[in-house]
Amino acid sequence: MLEQLRQFPAFATIPDEQLQWLVDNGEEKHIDAGTVLAKPGESIDQLVLLLDGRIVIDTGQNGPDDDIVTYEPHSIMGVLPYSRMTSTPNRMLVEKTSHILQVHRDKLRDMACLHYELTEVLVQQMTNRVRSFTRYTQQEDKMASLGRLSAGLAHELNNPVAAIVRSAETMKAHLRATPDAFKQIMHLQLPDEKVDTVNELLFKKLDQKAPQLSLLERSSREDDLADWLDDYGADTGSLDLVGPLIDFNFTTDDLNWMLDQVGPDNIGGVTNWVVNNLVTQSLVRDISDASERIGTLVGSIKNYTHMDRGAGKTTVDLGEGIRSTLTLLDHKVKGSNVSVRLNLADDLPVVCGWPGELNQVWTNLIDNAVDAMPDGGELTISSEVEHHSDGLTFVLTKIADTGTGIPDDIRDSIFDPFFTTKEIGKGTGLGLDIVQGIVSHHNGSIKVDSQPGHTEFSVCLPVG
Structure with a gap:
C-alpha cells in the first residue's frame, strides 16, 4: 500500500511515515463498476484516494455528455483538510x-496537527479544486447564457430575413407589371413642366412618414379614394391603387390637384405610374428596414461579446451593455408579455472592468426577472451616479420586476452555488452565484430587496 501511495504525483515528496499514517488510519475497498458512491445531496465524510480504476462525477441524467469530472488512478477526491464540503451537488x-483508500474526516484533524507536509499537499489539492470548480461554473453559466441568447437571436433574425425574402419576391412580381405602366406613360402627351410638378408631389409624399390612421379613418379614406378612381376611370383591376395611396398619405385633394395638372384624359395613366412608384418605394423601404434590423442585431451581439476588443480590463459603457442585452433578449421579453421601462442617466460615467463579464450580469438578472413574470408584468431598469461620503463615485444599476417575489425562507440562499427555484431543466442554478462573483471581481456589491409584486436587484460598481 505504501508503494501504491508513492505513485501519487502529489505524494512524491511526502515522508514515508506520513504516508504510513494514511495507511494505518484508512480503509481499503474494492468497488464494482456501476456502483453509485454518492447521490446528489448526500453527505460526504471521506477523503478518497483512487489507487486503481475510474470514478466520474456526473449530473445523474445518464446522458452521453453528462460527465463533469473524470478521476483516473492516483487521483484525490472527497473531503480535504479544512474543507467545508458536507455534501455533493x-x-x-x-x-x-x-x-480505493478512504480516510474519515474525523481523522483529518489529527493529521493537520501531526503531519505538516501531508496536510500542505492536501490543502493545495483543495485550492486547485476550487479554482477548477470556479472555471467550470463560469463556463457552464456562459454556455447557458449563450443558449438563451442564441434561441432568441435566431428568432429575431428569422423575422427580418423572412421579410427581405418576401419583399424581394413581391418586387420581382411587381417589376413584371412595369412595362405596362411604361406603355401608358409613353402614350401621354404632357409638357415637361407638368411632369415636373407631378414628380415634386410624388417625391414629397415619398419623404413623408406613413399616416397614423385609426381603422375607421382608414376605411373612410379607402372609400373616398376608390370612389374618386372609379369616377375618373382609373384601372383598379390590375393593381391595388388605394392601399399604396393611403400608405403614402394621398387624399382626394391630392388627386384633384393632379387632375388639374394633367387633365382627365391623362389622369388614369399618371395615377397608375404614381402608384407603381409608390409600391416600389414601399418594397424598398421594407427591405431597408429589415436589413437595418439585422444590422442592429449583429451590432448588439458584437457589443455584447465585445469580440472586437481584447480580453483584458477596459472602460465599459454600462448603458450600451444593458441595451445590447435587452436587444438580444427581446424575443423572450415579448414572448412573456413583459413591458420594459429603461431609465438610464445620460451622464453615466464609464467604469473599468471586463465588458463580457458585466454583460453576463445583466443577462442573468434580466433573464431571471422575466422568468419571475410568466403571465406578464413590468421590468424596470435604471442606472444613476452615486457620490459617497468617502469621495468615491459609483454607478448604481437597479433591475426590478413585478413578479411574485423571493420567499423569506430562501432569500439567504439565492447566491449559493447551484441553488435554483426553477423546474428541472429550466435553470442552471449558477446564475446568481456567478453574478455575485463577477460583481465582487469588479470591487462592487449586489443587494436584493423583495416582496410580492416587487423584486429589485441593486448592482453598485465603482467608477475608475
Whole structure:
C-alpha cells in the first residue's frame, strides 16, 4: 500500500511515515463498476484516494455528455483538510472497477496537527479544486447564457430575413407589371413642366412618414379614394391603387390637384405610374428596414461579446451593455408579455472592468426577472451616479420586476452555488452565484430587496 501511495504525483515528496499514517488510519475497498458512491445531496465524510480504476462525477441524467469530472488512478477526491464540503451537488459513480483508500474526516484533524507536509499537499489539492470548480461554473453559466441568447437571436433574425425574402419576391412580381405602366406613360402627351410638378408631389409624399390612421379613418379614406378612381376611370383591376395611396398619405385633394395638372384624359395613366412608384418605394423601404434590423442585431451581439476588443480590463459603457442585452433578449421579453421601462442617466460615467463579464450580469438578472413574470408584468431598469461620503463615485444599476417575489425562507440562499427555484431543466442554478462573483471581481456589491409584486436587484460598481 505504501508503494501504491508513492505513485501519487502529489505524494512524491511526502515522508514515508506520513504516508504510513494514511495507511494505518484508512480503509481499503474494492468497488464494482456501476456502483453509485454518492447521490446528489448526500453527505460526504471521506477523503478518497483512487489507487486503481475510474470514478466520474456526473449530473445523474445518464446522458452521453453528462460527465463533469473524470478521476483516473492516483487521483484525490472527497473531503480535504479544512474543507467545508458536507455534501455533493452531483453524483459520484464508479465507471470502472476501482481500488480505493478512504480516510474519515474525523481523522483529518489529527493529521493537520501531526503531519505538516501531508496536510500542505492536501490543502493545495483543495485550492486547485476550487479554482477548477470556479472555471467550470463560469463556463457552464456562459454556455447557458449563450443558449438563451442564441434561441432568441435566431428568432429575431428569422423575422427580418423572412421579410427581405418576401419583399424581394413581391418586387420581382411587381417589376413584371412595369412595362405596362411604361406603355401608358409613353402614350401621354404632357409638357415637361407638368411632369415636373407631378414628380415634386410624388417625391414629397415619398419623404413623408406613413399616416397614423385609426381603422375607421382608414376605411373612410379607402372609400373616398376608390370612389374618386372609379369616377375618373382609373384601372383598379390590375393593381391595388388605394392601399399604396393611403400608405403614402394621398387624399382626394391630392388627386384633384393632379387632375388639374394633367387633365382627365391623362389622369388614369399618371395615377397608375404614381402608384407603381409608390409600391416600389414601399418594397424598398421594407427591405431597408429589415436589413437595418439585422444590422442592429449583429451590432448588439458584437457589443455584447465585445469580440472586437481584447480580453483584458477596459472602460465599459454600462448603458450600451444593458441595451445590447435587452436587444438580444427581446424575443423572450415579448414572448412573456413583459413591458420594459429603461431609465438610464445620460451622464453615466464609464467604469473599468471586463465588458463580457458585466454583460453576463445583466443577462442573468434580466433573464431571471422575466422568468419571475410568466403571465406578464413590468421590468424596470435604471442606472444613476452615486457620490459617497468617502469621495468615491459609483454607478448604481437597479433591475426590478413585478413578479411574485423571493420567499423569506430562501432569500439567504439565492447566491449559493447551484441553488435554483426553477423546474428541472429550466435553470442552471449558477446564475446568481456567478453574478455575485463577477460583481465582487469588479470591487462592487449586489443587494436584493423583495416582496410580492416587487423584486429589485441593486448592482453598485465603482467608477475608475
